[in-house]
Each structure stands twice: as structure tokens, then as C-alpha cells.
Amino acid sequence: xxxxxxxxxxxxxxxxxxxxxxxxxxxxxxxxxxxxxxxxxxxxxxxxxxxxxxxxxxxxxxxxxxxxxxxxxxxxxxxxxxxxxxxxxxxxxxxxxxxxxxxxxxxxxxxxxxxxxxxxxxxxxxxx
Amino acid sequence: xxxxxxxxxxxxxxxxxxxxxxxxxxxxxxxxxxxxxxxxxxxxxxxxxxxxxxxxxxxxxxxxxxxxxxxxxxxxxxxxxxxxxxxxxxxxxxxxxxxxxxxxxxx
Numbered sequence: 001x002x003x004x005x006x007x008x009x010x011x012x013x014x015x016x017x018x019x020x021x022x023x024x025x026x027x028x029x030x031x032x033x034x035x036x037x038x039x040x041x042x043x044x045x046x047x048x049x050x051x052x053x054x055x056x057x058x059x060x061x062x063x064x065x066x067x068x069x070x071x072x073x074x075x076x077x078x079x080x081x082x083x084x085x086x087x088x089x090x091x092x093x094x095x096x097x098x099x100x101x102x103x104x105x106x107x108x109x110x111x112x113x114x115x116x117x118x119x120x121x122x123x124x125x126x127x128x
Numbered sequence: 129x130x131x132x133x134x135x136x137x138x139x140x141x142x143x144x145x146x147x148x149x150x151x152x153x154x155x156x157x158x159x160x161x162x163x164x165x166x167x168x169x170x171x172x173x174x175x176x177x178x179x180x181x182x183x184x185x186x187x188x189x190x191x192x193x194x195x196x197x198x199x200x201x202x203x204x205x206x207x208x209x210x211x212x213x214x215x216x217x218x219x220x221x222x223x224x225x226x227x228x229x230x231x232x233x234x235x
Contacts, residue, residue: 113177
């Protein structure tokens with residue numbers, strides 16, 4: 001059974017680095033066609049894809065993220081960490097991590113099929 | 129980047145109704161379109177992937193259709209548990225954009 005759980009600070013000051021951790025179980029995230037994505041939802045707004053990393057260490061980021069985000073995986077700890085430098089009040093919201101299976105297309109290469117299993121989310125407020 | 133436009137933004141329906149939500153992509157995305165359901169304060173749930181494939185455990189009253197640039201999610205025989213917000217999402221290539229959502233409310 002695949003599970004994911006997000007953790008991180010509930011309050012971050014502007015300009016600080018926001019660090020979020022996704023702890024997963026039920027899949028290896030290495031030598032498998034799988035990955036973990038981060039999705040954000042600002043209060044009252046739609047879902048927004050932020051970043052992903054897969055078992056082959058392919059990393060993608062949304063162009064909407066400022067200041068050089070970083071996503072890394074630690075398979076020994078079964079964790080995926082997302083770091084967002086220079087936090088801003090617009091980064092306030094609920095952050096979800098989600099599992100995906102990646103599939104190959106000869107035109108577009110490897111991409112997630114869908115975000116099939118989600119964590120419960122963690123709420124972050126960016127405010128001074 | 130591929131943009132997704134959902135319509136309507138919200139709709140009112142009664143238990144037992146059939147409702148259809150549309151998602152239009154700004155570029156051709158083959159069948160690489162997914163649908164999610166989100167209830168207030170809860171994480172989204174995958175309903176449909178690859179435009180028309182039902183995720184395991186999802187009731188068969190949910191169905192998806194479409195290819196290329198226009199897609200639909202249909203909910204037949206609406207149940208009380210179906211009142212929620214629905215999102216489409218593109219998986220053709222990065223960025224993996226979501227639509228702006230459609231809220232299905234009780235009439």
C-alpha cells in the first residue's frame with residue numbers, strides 16, 4: 001500500500017527558505033518507473049503543480065517558482081524534499097505531495113501518467 | 129505552455145442528475161488528460177486518467193471522454209457524495225497544469 005505524508009513548518013517569514021518533506025512508503029523510488037510530485041493550493045484557489053522527481057532522478061520545476069527551487073530524494077530515508085528559497089506571502093497555502101507512475105512517449109519522453117496517490121497536505125503560512 | 133480552460137466554473141444540480149464538465153486544452157495533448165475530485169479541506173482524488181480510464185475504486189458513474197484538445201467528465205446519477213470541486217490536469221508534458229476547477233453544488 002502506497003502512502004505519503006507531508007511535513008514542514010506552519011509559519012515561515014518572508015525571505016526565509018521553505019523546506020518541505022514528503023515521507024513515503026510502499027514504493028522504492030529507485031529502479032522503478034515512479035516518482036513524487038509537489039502540488040500547492042493557495043487559499044480558495046486551484047491546484048498548482050510545482051515540481052517533481054522520478055526514480056531516474058529526472059527533476060522538473062514550474063516556471064512560476066522563483067529563486068531556484070530544489071527537489072531531492074533520499075531513498076534510504078524514503079523522503080523527497082522540496083526547498084523554496086526566498087519565501088513570499090504568495091507561497092502561503094496547502095502543499096501536497098503525490099505519487100506517480102511515469103510512462104514513455106516517443107514524442108515527449110518520460111512524463112507522469114497521473115498523480116494517483118496523494119498525501120493529506122500540510123498548511124504553510126508565509127508572514128512576518 | 130499548455131493552458132486548460134474548464135467550463136462551467138460552477139453548476140447546480142440535484143441528486144440523480146447527469147452533469148458534464150468540459151476541459152479545453154490550448155494545444156493538442158493526445159489523450160493525456162486526467163480528472164480529480166476534491167472535497168473541502170481534503171486532498172484531491174484521482175478519478176480518470178488518460179482521458180477515459182477509470183482509476184481503481186472509482187464508481188462507474190464517472191466517465192471521461194475526449195482526445196486532442198477537448199475533454200469531458202460526466203457524472204451520471206449524481207450522488208450526495210459527488211458534490212465537490214473537479215479539476216482537469218494535463219500530463220502530456222511539463223508543466224503539468226491543472227484547470228481552474230468546476231464546483232458542483234446542490235440545487
